[in-house]
Amino acid sequence: MKPINVGLLGIGTVGGGTFTVLKRNAEEITRRAGRPICITAVADKNLELARKVTGGEARVTDDAFAVVADPEIDIVVELIGGYGVAKELVLKAIENGKHVVTANKALLAVHGNEIFAAAQSRGVMVAFEAAVAGGIPIIKALREGLTANRIEWLAGIINGTTNFILSEMRDKGLPFAEVLKEAQALGYAEADPTFDIEGVDAAHKATIMSAIAFGIPMQFDKAYVEGITRLDSVDITYAEQLGYRIKLLGIARRREQGVELRVHPTLIPAKRLIANVEGAMNAVLVQGDAVGATLYYGKGAGAEPTASAVIADLVDVTRLHTSDPEHRVPHLAFQPGQVRDVPVLPIEDVITSYYLRMRVEDRPGVLADITRILADSGISIEALIQKEAAEGESQTDIIMLTHRTVERNANAAIAKIEALAVVDGKVTKLRMEGL
Numbered sequence: 001m002k003p004i005n006v007g008l009l010g011i012g013t014v015g016g017g018t019f020t021v022l023k024r025n026a027e028e029i030t031r032r033a034g035r036p037i038c039i040t041a042v043a044d045k046n047l048e049l050a051r052k053v054t055g056g057e058a059r060v061t062d063d064a065f066a067v068v069a070d071p072e073i074d075i076v077v078e079l080i081g082g083y084g085v086a087k088e089l090v091l092k093a094i095e096n097g098k099h100v101v102t103a104n105k106a107l108l109a110v111h112g113n114e115i116f117a118a119a120q121s122r123g124v125m126v127a128f129e130a131a132v133a134g135g136i137p138i139i140k141a142l143r144e145g146l147t148a149n150r151i152e153w154l155a156g157i158i159n160g161t162t163n164f165i166l167s168e169m170r171d172k173g174l175p176f177a178e179v180l181k182e183a184q185a186l187g188y189a190e191a192d193p194t195f196d197i198e199g200v201d202a203a204h205k206a207t208i209m210s211a212i213a214f215g216i217p218m219q220f221d222k223a224y225v226e227g228i229t230r231l232d233s234v235d236i237t238y239a240e241q242l243g244y245r246i247k248l249l250g251i252a253r254r255r256e257q258g259v260e261l262r263v264h265p266t267l268i269p270a271k272r273l274i275a276n277v278e279g280a281m282n283a284v285l286v287q288g289d290a291v292g293a294t295l296y297y298g299k300g301a302g303a304e305p306t307a308s309a310v311i312a313d314l315v316d317v318t319r320l321h322t323s324d325p326e327h328r329v330p331h332l333a334f335q336p337g338q339v340r341d342v343p344v345l346p347i348e349d350v351i352t353s354y355y356l357r358m359r360v361e362d363r364p365g366v367l368a369d370i371t372r373i374l375a376d377s378g379i380s381i382e383a384l385i386q387k388e389a390a391e392g393e394s395q396t397d398i399i400m401l402t403h404r405t406v407e408r409n410a411n412a413a414i415a416k417i418e419a420l421a422v423v424d425g426k427v428t429k430l431r432m433e434g435l
């Protein structure tokens with residue numbers, strides 16, 4: 001049967017993995033797709049790299065727009081990244097009637113509403129399994145497998161770089177900067193690694209999942225984003241002592257008044273499966289009203305794991321490209337006319353529990369003053385550690401775990417605690433989830 005022709009834009013980490021896996025497993029992939037999937041053209045700024053990876057088996061150019069305009073190309077795979085030229089190329093490909101496969105979560109979280117609308121009106125597919133949690137088929141699960149459910153919430157370790165950094169820091173005591181360099185060398189990190197460590201990449205992915213889970217538009221600009229750069233290793237240690245692990249979680253939760261959409265370091269009970277997801281591995285927990293809790297685990301970054309998702313999309317598009325667009329699964333699971341403009345709640349309206357660490361004078365009555373403020377705010381304490389002051393020191397650490405309360409209330413109580421003369425400096429606040 002006539003092959004389907006693919007134009008690959010960007011043959012770096014993921015593009016290289018895609019070329020390699022598609023070639024290695026060509027026979028099985030053809031049997032699955034019903035016809036051969038051939039990368040016939042590759043565009044990359046680095047022509048030498050493109051020639052090396054393709055070994056003369058595809059036409060190579062540095063002009064990505066020429067590939068997008070090529071009438072022989074059926075599917076464009078965008079693996080350049082970023083919101084700049086990638087957006088122009090994707091919109092041009094759609095305009096030219098080509099289906100698109102992309103791993104670009106930044107592009108979709110920020111410009112997805114526009115891109116999916118353009119694809120819908122042109123009758124083409126934009127597939128993006130690789131954009132969330134790399135090789136884990138989480139988009140397939142949310143869009144299709146869980147379609148009977150009212151999804152209540154989801155929470156995931158969806159950035160391999162930061163999970164790798166947190167794991168290596170905890171297990172080997174390695175410094176942050178050194179582990180980040182290793183993650184970059186392994187191909188996990190974004191072109192701009194601040195996207196990883198500041199939580200932006202996880203927020204892109206959480207935004208995409210929230211849209212599919214709840215039938216809402218992409219609202220990346222409303223997401224609360226906090227990365228791991230301000231996380232103090234002393235809190236990792238105290239969390240361990242209290243039976244918790246700290247993970248960078250992306251969380252989306254349906255509430256009556258709107259949706260919580262947030263990324264931040266989070267304490268999780270150490271006995272939970274997700275708390276034991278280490279290195280560059282990802283995991284996403286999804287709570288549906290019918291199915292209950294479901295957990296998806298696997299490699300969220302790297303060349304071949306991500307290629308696995310890109311190729312799954314290529315097979316899907318190959319199978320469906322002659323189908324009536326009306327019969328395809330909608331890009332974001334809900335029919336475009338059924339997307340609801342539900343607001344994303346500000347972080348002050350989030351309801352969760354908290355880890356609080358404060359430096360206090362080591363003298364009688366201090367703990368009573370602090371617990372009184374919490375009690376007056378209706379915040380109950382679940383666990384508490386008071387350290388003995390070190391030899392020759394007059395101050396010590398108090399660590400508390402609270403029960404759930406609205407963040408605005410927790411912040412007001414913390415401000416009162418910080419105003420006490422016996423409390424030195426700021427209170428460290430981390431959010432906790434029981435999951």
Ligand SMILES: NC(=O)C1=CN([C@@H]2O[C@H](COP(=O)(O)OP(=O)(O)OC[C@H]3O[C@@H](n4cnc5c(N)ncnc54)[C@H](OP(=O)(O)O)[C@@H]3O)[C@@H](O)[C@H]2O)C=CC1
Pocket residue numbers: 009010011012013014015043044045046062064078079080081082085103104105106130131134187188189190191300301302303306
């Ligand atoms: N790495 C991973 O584990 C994962 C990545 N992703 C996503 O996949 C996408 C690709 O990431 P990754 O493979 O890591 O990135 P890389 O930087 O490794 O690859 C991108 C390639 O595109 C080339 N390029 C840049 N601009 C152009 C242009 N205008 N025309 C043609 N080629 C261009 C780059 O060349 P040069 O280097 O010379 O600029 C580079 O070779 C991103 O959207 C990323 O977020 C998703 C999941 C996992």
Ligand SMILES: N[C@@H](CC=O)C(=O)O
Pocket residue numbers: 131133134158159160161162188189190196201300301302
């Ligand atoms: N930089 C990302 C790559 C995959 O999306 C990560 O570290 O998870």
Ligand code: NA
Pocket residue numbers: 129130131132133134135136137138139309
């Ligand atoms: Na995926």
